[in-house]
Amino acid sequence: xxxxxxxxxxxxxxxxxxxxxxxxxxxxxxxxxxxxxxxxxxxxxxxxxxxxxxxxxxxxxxxxxxxxxxxxxxxxxxxxxxxxxxxxxxxxxxxxxxxxxxxxxxxxxxxxxxxxxxxxxxxxxxxxxxxxxxxxxxxxxxxxxxxxxxxxxxxxxxxxxxxxxxxxxxxxxxxxxxxxxxxxxxxxxxxxxxxxxxxxxxxxxxxxxxxxxxxxxxxxxxxxxxxxxxxxxxxxxxxxxxxxxxxxxxxxxxxxxxxxxxxxxxxxxxxxxxxxxxxxxxxxxxxxxxxxxxxxxxxxxxxxxxxxxxxxxxxxxxxxxxxxxxxxxxxxxxxxxxxxxxxxxxxxxxxxxxxxxxxxxxxxxxxxxxxxxxxxxxxxxxxxxxxxxxx
Amino acid sequence: xxxxxxxxxxxxxxxxxxxxxxxxxxxxxxxxxxxxxxxxxxxxxxxxxxxxxxxxxxxxxxxxxxxxxxxxxxxxxxxxxxxxxxxxxxxxxxxxxxxxxxxxxxxxxxxxxxxxxxxxxxxxxxxxxxxxxxxxxxxxxxxxxxxxxxxxxxxxxxxxxxxxxxxxxxxxxxxxxxxxxxxxxxxxxxxxxxxxxxxxxxxxxxxxxxxxxxxxxxxxxxxxxxxxxxxxxxxxxxxxxxxxxxxxxxxxxxxxxxxxxxxxxxxxxxxxxxxxxxxxxxxxxxxxxxxxxxxxxxxxxxxxxxxxxxxxxxxxx
Numbered sequence: 194x195x196x197x198x199x200x201x202x203x204x205x206x207x208x209x210x211x212x213x214x215x216x217x218x219x220x221x222x223x224x225x226x227x228x229x230x231x232x233x234x235x236x237x238x239x240x241x242x243x244x245x246x247x248x249x250x251x252x253x254x255x256x257x258x259x260x261x262x263x264x265x266x267x268x269x270x271x272x273x274x275x276x277x278x279x280x281x282x283x284x285x286x287x288x289x290x291x292x293x294x295x296x297x298x299x300x301x302x303x304x305x306x307x308x309x310x311x312x313x314x315x316x317x318x319x320x321x322x323x324x325x326x327x328x329x330x331x332x333x334x335x336x337x338x339x340x341x342x343x344x345x346x347x348x349x350x351x352x353x354x355x356x357x358x359x360x361x362x363x364x365x366x367x368x369x370x371x372x373x374x375x376x377x378x379x380x381x382x383x384x385x386x387x388x389x390x391x392x393x394x395x396x397x398x399x400x401x402x403x404x405x406x407x408x409x410x411x412x413x414x415x416x417x418x419x420x421x422x423x424x425x426x427x428x429x430x431x432x433x434x435x436x437x438x439x440x441x442x443x444x445x446x447x448x449x450x451x452x453x454x455x456x457x458x459x460x461x462x463x464x465x466x467x468x469x470x471x472x473x474x475x476x477x478x479x480x481x482x483x484x485x486x487x488x489x490x491x492x493x494x495x496x497x498x499x500x501x502x503x504x505x506x507x508x509x510x511x512x513x514x515x516x517x518x519x520x521x522x523x524x525x526x527x528x529x530x531x532x533x534x535x536x537x538x539x540x541x542x543x544x545x546x547x548x549x550x551x552x553x554x555x556x557x558x559x560x561x562x563x564x565x566x567x568x569x570x571x572x573x574x575x576x577x578x579x580x581x582x583x584x
Numbered sequence: 585x586x587x588x589x590x591x592x593x594x595x596x597x598x599x600x601x602x603x604x605x606x607x608x609x610x611x612x613x614x615x616x617x618x619x620x621x622x623x624x625x626x627x628x629x630x631x632x633x634x635x636x637x638x639x640x641x642x643x644x645x646x647x648x649x650x651x652x653x654x655x656x657x658x659x660x661x662x663x664x665x666x667x668x669x670x671x672x673x674x675x676x677x678x679x680x681x682x683x684x685x686x687x688x689x690x691x692x693x694x695x696x697x698x699x700x701x702x703x704x705x706x707x708x709x710x711x712x713x714x715x716x717x718x719x720x721x722x723x724x725x726x727x728x729x730x731x732x733x734x735x736x737x738x739x740x741x742x743x744x745x746x747x748x749x750x751x752x753x754x755x756x757x758x759x760x761x762x763x764x765x766x767x768x769x770x771x772x773x774x775x776x777x778x779x780x781x782x783x784x785x786x787x788x789x790x791x792x793x794x795x796x797x798x799x800x801x802x803x804x805x806x807x808x809x810x811x812x813x814x815x816x817x818x819x820x821x822x823x824x825x826x827x828x829x830x831x832x833x834x835x836x837x838x839x840x841x842x843x844x845x846x847x848x849x850x851x852x853x854x855x856x857x858x859x860x861x862x863x864x865x866x867x868x869x870x871x872x873x874x875x876x877x878x879x880x881x882x883x884x885x886x887x888x889x890x891x892x893x894x895x896x897x898x899x900x901x
Contacts, residue, residue, distance in 0.1 A: 257716045257736050257737075261737040264737065264750075470694065477694075522758055522779065523758070524735070524736065524738070524758040528809075530758060
């Protein structure tokens with residue numbers, strides 16, 4: 194037995210044992226920058242957006258990395274900064290980038306691009322954890338900007354697959370008037386075209402009454418002119434009016450999109466694939482359920498952790514090459530390995546089709562085939578991408 | 585001759601007599617299957633979310649990881665009565681019994697800890713820090729080494745059972761689920777669910793000796809997810825449950841090549857042999873049944889309906 198447990202390994206104290214002799218001690222520093230975006234008021238205050246959304250996910254991912262790292266002599270540190278509305282996000286980004294080339298970003302699309310174009314960001318790896326804009330993965334892509342948050346198109350494509358599978362071909366839509374709603378509605382129209390579906394009537398939600406009192410009277414009348422249809426799509430990304438539409442429509446039909454049956458990056462109702470463990474770990478640490486943006490930040494910092502674990506390197510060049518290679522795979526509690534699209538830096542991942550109480554399906558749905566990876570049936574595929582920065 | 589075979593099939597040989605005990609994760613029960621009749625003969629209630637299941641050396645006690653009850657339960661398998669709980673640390677998922685028949689090594693999934701419990705004194709004797717989401721547990725046949733695999737840290741942690749300290753940490757592919765020693769402890773095998781591989785380590789040096797990959801015809805590689813595995817007679821073949829690919833792979837343990845794939849129920853996770861290892865029982869979580877495989881012919885004989893989400897399986901004579 195002495196053969197199996199050589200004294201030189203086990204005689205040492207635990208700490209020395211943990212750091213394997215073959216690996217040098219390495220430290221990865223990561224920056225986290227949140228650029229506050231003013232949120233317009235919504236009809237209901239039932240679900241306030243948590244103040245630490247995104248950041249909480251990054252902290253859980255950091256803890257996961259630290260636990261793994263301690264067995265390999267690798268340490269992780271994260272420095273965070275918040276830019277208040279009206280302050281200069283570029284100055285904060287510059288300051289963080291001077292201390293670390295790895296930066297996780299919670300910012301609107303235009304700010305993401307401005308940061309990616311900074312001189313200090315040239316050799317950096319930036320993660321977009323907050324903006325679903327398709328353009329960032331298309332013509333506006335940047336080689337130093339990876340996207341751990343799915344694009345809007347990935348989410349609307351996921352729902353379109355549900356429509357096709359359920360043969361809900363007669364579709365109507367109510368869209369809000371805010372920029373996010375219009376972006377979502379555009380993305381939905383694109384997805385319906387992609388999967389050979391057509392959108393019937395569309396209406397715009399431009400009411401300014403307080404629907405908490407009058408929804409039961411207003412919504413039936415407002416939706417009566419749609420006549421009959423298979424499903425009603427809501428584009429209400431700020432969750433303003435959508436919650437009052439359910440069960441108040443003239444026709445008794447399912448509501449999908451921003452409310453009702455939704456396509457989500459993450460949800461506390463995902464139980465399979467070990468997801469219950471991530472959810473309970475997150476809830477224990479932060480006292481609230483894990484949101485999609487938390488998950489995107491978690492996958493960003495875990496991406497770096499996985500790359501450091503496997504390469505034992507901390508320079509952005511080595512890590513970027515590894516992350517975009519075939520060798521990289523992240524176990525993300527979605528039942529499949531998560532990988533990055535080599536043509537635009539988007540993290541490939543299944544999308545949850547869920548309502549607030551249960552997971553209904555997971556896209557890509559069975560039967561939606563693809564020549565290389567079924568996950569690429571969601572979002573911008575290589576042939577349609579106008580991103581040249583990754584070539 | 586035909587009559588003889590038929591009789592053997594119907595009655596089973598005396599050597600094959602016994603029971604397969606299966607935990608039903610979402611029913612809070614264990615199902616007891618007769619290896620003779622291939623029918624469920626008992627169903628006993630357990631604590632919440634039973635997963636890992638193991639018998640004492642003399643088969644007089646059954647240990648069950650009741651994950652959501654945060655306890656290891658001790659059952660009298662003759663009566664199905666829960667005798668008492670053992671402290672287990674939080675969220676026990678899998679465990680291994682030390683050859684001394686006295687110490688349980690338990691993976692505490694939510695706590696990044698491996699807990700060692702003394703079954704006689706019913707006390708925790710050690711807690712060892714391991715990686716995130718420990719799951720697979722194994723103890724070497726000579727009792728000197730315990731292994732914990734951690735699902736998010738992607739490692740096999742090697743524990744010296746004397747000092748109860750880690751002496752090596754070896755990286756494996758994504759989401760390691762299960763560990764087993766083979767060939768008198770000279771090899772240690774670890775499955776990686778998301779990585780889709782099984783890594784074989786040389787125990788003496790803790791270095792990688794081989795990596796087994798799987799290709800199930802007509803199934804996307806992402807869905808080929810090795811979880812539990814067991815070794816057949818003489819450790820010649822390993823039988824690897826491939827999760828949502830709904831197949832069990834038969835791996836030649838000398839060449840480390842897959843020889844065949846056997847179609848079983850949906851989301852196959854763990855397996856147990858009957859006494860002479862002529863039949864293999866697989867737990868199929870999604871279809872809620874147990875597939876019986878005839879090992880010699882490599883074919884599935886029967887599906888046996890058990891509770892919801894069958895998880896672990898253990899044999900008793």
